[in-house]
Each structure stands twice: as structure tokens, then as C-alpha cells.
Amino acid sequence: MIGNFLDQFWSLTFGGLSLGFIYILIALGYTMVYGVLRMINFANSEIFMVGTFATIIVVRDVFKFTQASEPATGFRLVLILATALIFSMLVSGVLSMLVEIVAYRRLRRMNSGVLAPLISAIGVSMVLAESVRILTDSRPVASPRAMEKKFIGQFFDAGIRIDNTIIVISALILFAALMTFVNRTRMGKAIRAVSMNPNAARLMGINIDGVVSATFLVGGLMTGAAGFFYVLKYENTASNIGFELGIAAFTAAILGGIGNIKGAFYGGLALGLLETYASFFLGTQWKAVTVFVVLVLILYTRPNGLFGEALTQTRA
Amino acid sequence: MKKRGLISVAAAAALAAASLVAIAPASNAAAKTITLAFQGPLTGEEASVGQDELAGMLYAVKLFNAKNKGKYVVKVVQADDQGDPAQSAKVAPGIASNKKIIGLVGAAYSGATIAALPYYKQTLLPMISPSATRVSITNPAAEGGAMGVPVFHRVPPTDKVQGPSLFKLATKGVSSPKVFVVDDQSAYGVGLVDYMKPSIPAGQSAGFDSVSDKTTDWSATISKIKTAAANVVIYTGYFPQAAPFFKQLRDSGYTGILAGGDGVLSPSFVTLAPASVLEGVRLTAGTVPLAEISAKLEADFKKQMGKASGVYAAESIDATNVFLSCVAKGVSTREAMLKCVKAYSGKSLTGSTIKFDAYGDVAGGVMNGFEVKGGVIKFTGPVK
CATH class of the missing domain: 3.40.50.2300 (Response regulator)
Incomplete structure (x- = not known):
């Protein structure tokens, strides 16, 4: 078994890494909102699901790909991928903002406490999932192949595939951009201020609604990007995929320390790799069990996750 | 998974209500109303399987109603078991006690079939499944004998x-x-x-x-x-x-x-x-896609049902047609329906013979x- 594992180590690792980066981006959606509002935005899983559909709409309906089409190359390929990425990010970002305005804002103004928005979040999540289920007739939907899945290199025994490479590099760029936004811009500073102390922030003249909207927008943009990468890697989606991926990303956020951007990064990576290795060693049926056993063990020693709570700690 | 369960119950209720209204054509005083039922996953993860089979059944019923205008009006009651034995045990008693229902197409899944069987056996509701292929349901060598006897029948081989x-x-x-x-x-x-x-x-x-x-x-x-x-x-x-x-x-x-x-x-x-x-x-x-049987059939299905046929469409139509042929013979009670199904011998869409053996299987499945x-x-x- 160990010998087999070593044979497959690098190909498992590459697969786990690209999955991990998808988790990171979704986890950011949870963690950003938690950092600012101390609230779990359960609708984030469905915002991801809608993002996957946005990508498929671009590839299938805008660029007219079918399962029989030849994959695109060169400039056209870049154009398609960029359009799909940006469209998915925008759709998810705007949807995330709308969800906040419709489902949470009034509750927040009325000081409803933590439980009402939680139920509201689960409600929104159901509405989104069921609407898409009805629209898609409960069927899985596939994305036609726009990019040929070529091997672009070899690392020990493992082939390095182009889609995994694009995911890892683009996700790293997006993550760096998010860190810069939170740490270097005026809005980022305002987000950190509200996260630290909302009352003091309001007294300093910060527009709380604006900050909350921006947080949901940024979280949604990242989650939408995850939707694009998911479709790039797996080339299909369904109205019910949000649940599974959402739980995984939420676990990643907790693992790293929810509310902490760096925590989401390491939590996502750890989870992606752990799931892949555990599936190989113990069989795929033990994946979830292994992940949660590890999570519980980590929380025993570090109850706030690997990197502790709060967005504020991301200051370098 | 609790959240999905809740939605499904609501959706199922809405669906059931809607379908009853939608399927019943303009009432005709002279026409005899016959009620059949479908059981399978209509919501939840497996919904597409049940929805496809239901579409097959509704297609057969639609053709029958059109052909027998003024004589018979067949209605379809939908029971959503989500493909889940636990859910099946919840919906089955209602179907079993509704005496208007004289035949059931389903259940789609074997597990759900087994969970529903005690209720249907008690009230002698004849079942014909288009897709429950688990061997033990009709296997006389299984512990306690074939559990499906006498009400269970199925079209596909096991x-x-x-x-x-x-x-x-x-x-x-x-x-x-x-x-x-x-x-x-x-x-x-x-x-x-x-x-x-x-x-x-x-x-x-x-x-x-x-x-x-x-x-x-x-x-x-x-x-x-x-x-x-x-x-x-x-x-x-x-x-x-x-x-x-x-x-x-x-x-x-x-x-x-x-x-x-x-x-x-x-x-x-x-x-x-x-x-x-x-x-x-x-x-x-064991099935053949409708389009493979004839492109014309698939085209007509698409026209009538507004969507392409799915897996087991042919079997669902075959199963429904067994009941419908009995209805055309004037059958209007469960007892008469069971007798009629047991004695049935006819052709499937593919032209093979449908005739059930003592345990409810069609002989010579290929x-x-x-x-x-x-x-x-x-x-x-x-x-x-």
C-alpha cells in the first residue's frame, strides 16, 4: 500500500492541491462575512453553485460550444476562459450582495441577534438550490470542453495537467489580490475596522452598510471564481453540488480559523490534500470520516482553528 | 440533509395537488374515471429517474385518454418516495388505503419497493415496476419466499x-x-x-x-x-x-x-x-431507449411531454399499458386488476412478449x- 502510495504520491498531490485551491476560494466567502458580521452565511454554498452555472452559460450559450466541438486554442481560448471567469465572479458577487440586502440587512438593523439571520441564510440557500433544481429539471448539467486537458509537464512520475496548473496559479493571484485589498486599500481598512469593533467604526464615520455590502461582494467574487475553477476542472455541475462543496469549504474555514483570511488559505489546502490522501489509503467512503476526525483532533488543541479567529489578524 | 427533506415534502404536496388538477381533462358525464398511481423519486437527489418514468407513464395515459375520449378518463396520483425506503414507508399507507387507486406503476427503486410491499400486499394493490431489478423481490429461494407475491410484477430482467x-x-x-x-x-x-x-x-x-x-x-x-x-x-x-x-x-x-x-x-x-x-x-x-425503438416515437414523446424521454421510458410505458389494457376491458377494482395483470399477455414496445410468471417476472429477459x-x-x- 505504501509503495503504491509513493508511486501515486505526486499525482494525488496535484489533484489535492487544485481541489484545495477551490476550497480556499469558497472558504473566503464564509470567512470574510464571518469576520465582519460574526455570522455564517450558509447561502454561500449556493452562490458557488450559481457561479458554476454562470461559467457553463458562457461556454455553452455565449461561445456555442457543444460536446462535439473541438476545444479552442490560442487567443480564443484565453478570451473564453477570461470571460467565463469574470462573468462567474460578477454573477456570484452581485448575487451575494443581493442576498445580504434581501435576507440579512433588515434583521441586522433591527438587532435581531444571531439566530434569525442563520435561519434566513438557510432559507435563502434552499430557495436558490430549489429554483435552480426546477430550472434544470433536477438534472446534472455538463460544460462542453473548451480547453483540451493537456499534460504540460512531468514531475517525477506524475503528469502536470494544464487545468490544475491554471487553477493553482490563478487562485494564488486572486488570493494575493484579496490580501492587498484588505490590507492596503481604504475599503479594506474600513472592513478591518468594522470587523474589530463595529460601534467604534460607526462613530468614526464609516458607512457600515457600505462595508457589509463590499464584504459580501468580495466574498461572492471569490466564491464565483471557485465556481469557474470547479467547472474548469470537473466540467459539470448540478443544483445540489453546493451542499457538499459548501460543507467542505466551511470545514476548511473552521480548520484554519474562521474569520481569518490566511486561515482559509491553509485550511483549504490542508483539507484538499487530506481528502485526497485519505481516499487513497482508506477508500473514498472514509473520506468524510477522516476529515472530521482530523478536524476534531485539531480543535481539541486549537479551539479557534490553526490560525485563530478574526479578520484583523491578517495584518502582516 | 434535513433541509432537503423539508423542501421535498412541500414540493411533493404542491406537485401532487398540481398534477391532480392538470391531468384530469374536462369532465365528461359519460366517461368512467379510473385512478392509477405512480411511485418513485420525484424530488431530491434521484428526482430525474422518477420524473423520467413518470413522464413515460403520463405519456401512455395521455394517448389512452385521447383514444378513449368519452369512455374512460384515467387519472394518475403521484407518490414521491425520493427513492428512499424510509420515505416510501411513509407514502405507501396513503396510496394503499385510497381504494380509488386500482394499479400502481412502481416503485422505481428496489429498496423503496420492499418498504412499501407490506402495505400493498395487505390491500392487494397490483404493482408493475419499470425498474426495480433487485433479485430477491421475486426470488422464491429467498428467505421467506418471494416477498413480492402476489401483488408485485416487473417489466425488466433482474x-x-x-x-x-x-x-x-x-x-x-x-x-x-x-x-x-x-x-x-x-x-x-x-x-x-x-x-x-x-x-x-x-x-x-x-x-x-x-x-x-x-x-x-x-x-x-x-x-x-x-x-x-x-x-x-x-x-x-x-x-x-x-x-x-x-x-x-x-x-x-x-x-x-x-x-x-x-x-x-x-x-x-x-x-x-x-x-x-x-x-x-x-x-x-434490459431497456431500449425510445429513440432506438423508433425516431418517430421519440419525436412524438417529445412533442407530447415537452422533454426528451429518459431511461426506463419504454418500461414505464409498457408497465402502464398493461394496466390500461385491463382498464379498456372494463376492470375497475383492485381484485379484477390483479387477476387481469396475472393473465396478461401482450407485446412490449420493442415487440417482445410481456407475460408475468408466478413470481411477477417476465420470462426470458434479455x-x-x-x-x-x-x-x-x-x-x-x-x-x-
């Missing part, structure tokens, strides 16, 4: 026939097959593997894996397949998982044979992966082979 046929088809023409079998942990998938195992010759097995039907990333299974150097991979599960699995396997550089059972055979299967990836995938099923060619599932004839 997994006992399919398991060995699938192995035979998958390894056809391969000089030294090393077969890796992956199931989806469902009763269907695991059962199919159990019936396949005795037919695998020594030295031809490369290994087995059992993977949840909620899996999206198959890299661990793929690593196992590569380690075992398999050249034939058989998946016993359903098409929504088969397509991404085959796709990821091919993308990893696997060049051997891919095969699957009737759970994979669906017109939707080929829309879920590029044609080049699915080229040559071998499938078995497994058909299929192959994906150029993005289309092509019928390749019976598996020999």
Missing part, C-alpha cells in the same frame, strides 16, 4: 441477468482482461457487483472500489486503477456520476475499456462529457448491449 452480461460485454474482444469494478454504494450498484463476481474468471480481476454517489473528485479511485494496471473499468452506478468519473479517468491518461450498466444508460449521459471522452463506452440494459459512438448511444444487439 440484476442476476445483468451482472454476468455486463462483465461479458465489457471484456469482449480483450485478450487478457484485467477488470477493475467500481460501485456507487447503492443497493443497485453493490448488488450488481455481487451478481457479477461469480462470473469473473480467476486472474482477470484487478480490484474493486466502492465510492459514494456524491463523489465529485475521483482522483483516489483513479490512482488505484492505475496502480492495478487495469485495462477494463466497469462502473455500477448511475449516469450523473459515471460521466464525470469516465471523464476524469480518461483525462488522467487511461486508454482501456469503460463500461457500465443500465443506470448509466440515459440520453443525458452523453451530454455530460465530450464525445471524444465517451467514445466506445459499453453499456448493458440484456441488450450499447456502445457510445460519435456522442450517441448506439444499440449493438443482445449480449451473447
Whole structure:
């Protein structure tokens, strides 16, 4: 078994890494909102699901790909991928903002406490999932192949595939951009201020609604990007995929320390790799069990996750 | 999963209410109203299977009602079991106690069928399933005898026939097959593997894996397949998982044979992966897609139902037609319906004979082979 594992180590690792980066981006959606509002935005899983559909709409309906089409190359390929990425990010970002305005804002103004928005979040999540289920007739939907899945290199025994490479590099760029936004811009500073102390922030003249909207927008943009990468890697989606991926990303956020951007990064990576290795060693049926056993063990020693709570700690 | 359960109950209630209104045509004083029922997963994860079968049943009923205008009006009551035995045990008592219902097409799944059987046996409600293929339901050698007798009947051949046929088809023409079998942990998938195992010759097995039907990333299974150097991979599960699995396997550089059972055979299967990836995938099923029977039939189905036919559409139509032929003979009670179904002998859409044996099976079930060619599932004839 160990010998087999070593044979497959690098190909498992590459697969786990690209999955991990998808988790990171979704986890950011949870963690950003938690950092600012101390609230779990359960609708984030469905915002991801809608993002996957946005990508498929671009590839299938805008660029007219079918399962029989030849994959695109060169400039056209870049154009398609960029359009799909940006469209998915925008759709998810705007949807995330709308969800906040419709489902949470009034509750927040009325000081409803933590439980009402939680139920509201689960409600929104159901509405989104069921609407898409009805629209898609409960069927899985596939994305036609726009990019040929070529091997672009070899690392020990493992082939390095182009889609995994694009995911890892683009996700790293997006993550760096998010860190810069939170740490270097005026809005980022305002987000950190509200996260630290909302009352003091309001007294300093910060527009709380604006900050909350921006947080949901940024979280949604990242989650939408995850939707694009998911479709790039797996080339299909369904109205019910949000649940599974959402739980995984939420676990990643907790693992790293929810509310902490760096925590989401390491939590996502750890989870992606752990799931892949555990599936190989113990069989795929033990994946979830292994992940949660590890999570519980980590929380025993570090109850706030690997990197502790709060967005504020991301200051370098 | 509680949240999905809740929605489904609400959705099921709405659906049931809507369907009753929608299906009943303008009332006609002279026409006799007959009520049949459908049971299968109409909401939840497996909804597409049930919705496809229901569409087959409604199609048959629609044709019948149009043909017998003024004489009969057949209504369909929908029971949503979500493909889940626990849910089935909840909806079955209601169907069983509704004496207006004189025949049930379903249940779609074997587990749900077994959970509902006690209620239907008690009230003698005749059942004809288009797709419950678990062997034990009609097996007199099973503990306690065939549990489905006397009310259960089914149109398709059982997994006992399919398991060995699938192995035979998958390894056809391969000089030294090393077969890796992956199931989806469902009763269907695991059962199919159990019936396949005795037919695998020594030295031809490369290994087995059992993977949840909620899996999206198959890299661990793929690593196992590569380690075992398999050249034939058989998946016993359903098409929504088969397509991404085959796709990821091919993308990893696997060049051997891919095969699957009737759970994979669906017109939707080929829309879920590029044609080049699915080229040559071998499938078995007791069913034949409507389009394969005749393009005209499929076109008419699409026109009448507003969507393409799914897997088991032909079996659902066949099952419904057995009941409808009895209705046309004037049957209007459960007792008379059961007697009529037992005595039924007629042709299926494909032209084979439907006649149930003492345990409810159709004799001489044949497994058909299929192959994906150029993005289309092509019928390749019976598996020999």
C-alpha cells in the first residue's frame, strides 16, 4: 500500500492541491462575512453553485460550444476562459450582495441577534438550490470542453495537467489580490475596522452598510471564481453540488480559523490534500470520516482553528 | 440533509395537488374515471429517474385518454418516495388505503419497493415496476419466499441477468482482461457487483472500489486503477456520476475499456462529457431507449411531454399499458386488476412478449448491449 502510495504520491498531490485551491476560494466567502458580521452565511454554498452555472452559460450559450466541438486554442481560448471567469465572479458577487440586502440587512438593523439571520441564510440557500433544481429539471448539467486537458509537464512520475496548473496559479493571484485589498486599500481598512469593533467604526464615520455590502461582494467574487475553477476542472455541475462543496469549504474555514483570511488559505489546502490522501489509503467512503476526525483532533488543541479567529489578524 | 427533506415534502404536496388538477381533462358525464398511481423519486437527489418514468407513464395515459375520449378518463396520483425506503414507508399507507387507486406503476427503486410491499400486499394493490431489478423481490429461494407475491410484477430482467452480461460485454474482444469494478454504494450498484463476481474468471480481476454517489473528485479511485494496471473499468452506478468519473479517468491518461450498466444508460449521459471522452463506452440494459425503438416515437414523446424521454421510458410505458389494457376491458377494482395483470399477455414496445410468471417476472429477459459512438448511444444487439 505504501509503495503504491509513493508511486501515486505526486499525482494525488496535484489533484489535492487544485481541489484545495477551490476550497480556499469558497472558504473566503464564509470567512470574510464571518469576520465582519460574526455570522455564517450558509447561502454561500449556493452562490458557488450559481457561479458554476454562470461559467457553463458562457461556454455553452455565449461561445456555442457543444460536446462535439473541438476545444479552442490560442487567443480564443484565453478570451473564453477570461470571460467565463469574470462573468462567474460578477454573477456570484452581485448575487451575494443581493442576498445580504434581501435576507440579512433588515434583521441586522433591527438587532435581531444571531439566530434569525442563520435561519434566513438557510432559507435563502434552499430557495436558490430549489429554483435552480426546477430550472434544470433536477438534472446534472455538463460544460462542453473548451480547453483540451493537456499534460504540460512531468514531475517525477506524475503528469502536470494544464487545468490544475491554471487553477493553482490563478487562485494564488486572486488570493494575493484579496490580501492587498484588505490590507492596503481604504475599503479594506474600513472592513478591518468594522470587523474589530463595529460601534467604534460607526462613530468614526464609516458607512457600515457600505462595508457589509463590499464584504459580501468580495466574498461572492471569490466564491464565483471557485465556481469557474470547479467547472474548469470537473466540467459539470448540478443544483445540489453546493451542499457538499459548501460543507467542505466551511470545514476548511473552521480548520484554519474562521474569520481569518490566511486561515482559509491553509485550511483549504490542508483539507484538499487530506481528502485526497485519505481516499487513497482508506477508500473514498472514509473520506468524510477522516476529515472530521482530523478536524476534531485539531480543535481539541486549537479551539479557534490553526490560525485563530478574526479578520484583523491578517495584518502582516 | 434535513433541509432537503423539508423542501421535498412541500414540493411533493404542491406537485401532487398540481398534477391532480392538470391531468384530469374536462369532465365528461359519460366517461368512467379510473385512478392509477405512480411511485418513485420525484424530488431530491434521484428526482430525474422518477420524473423520467413518470413522464413515460403520463405519456401512455395521455394517448389512452385521447383514444378513449368519452369512455374512460384515467387519472394518475403521484407518490414521491425520493427513492428512499424510509420515505416510501411513509407514502405507501396513503396510496394503499385510497381504494380509488386500482394499479400502481412502481416503485422505481428496489429498496423503496420492499418498504412499501407490506402495505400493498395487505390491500392487494397490483404493482408493475419499470425498474426495480433487485433479485430477491421475486426470488422464491429467498428467505421467506418471494416477498413480492402476489401483488408485485416487473417489466425488466433482474440484476442476476445483468451482472454476468455486463462483465461479458465489457471484456469482449480483450485478450487478457484485467477488470477493475467500481460501485456507487447503492443497493443497485453493490448488488450488481455481487451478481457479477461469480462470473469473473480467476486472474482477470484487478480490484474493486466502492465510492459514494456524491463523489465529485475521483482522483483516489483513479490512482488505484492505475496502480492495478487495469485495462477494463466497469462502473455500477448511475449516469450523473459515471460521466464525470469516465471523464476524469480518461483525462488522467487511461486508454482501456469503460463500461457500465443500465443506470448509466440515459440520453443525458452523453451530454455530460465530450464525445471524444465517451467514445466506445459499453453499456448493458434490459431497456431500449425510445429513440432506438423508433425516431418517430421519440419525436412524438417529445412533442407530447415537452422533454426528451429518459431511461426506463419504454418500461414505464409498457408497465402502464398493461394496466390500461385491463382498464379498456372494463376492470375497475383492485381484485379484477390483479387477476387481469396475472393473465396478461401482450407485446412490449420493442415487440417482445410481456407475460408475468408466478413470481411477477417476465420470462426470458434479455440484456441488450450499447456502445457510445460519435456522442450517441448506439444499440449493438443482445449480449451473447
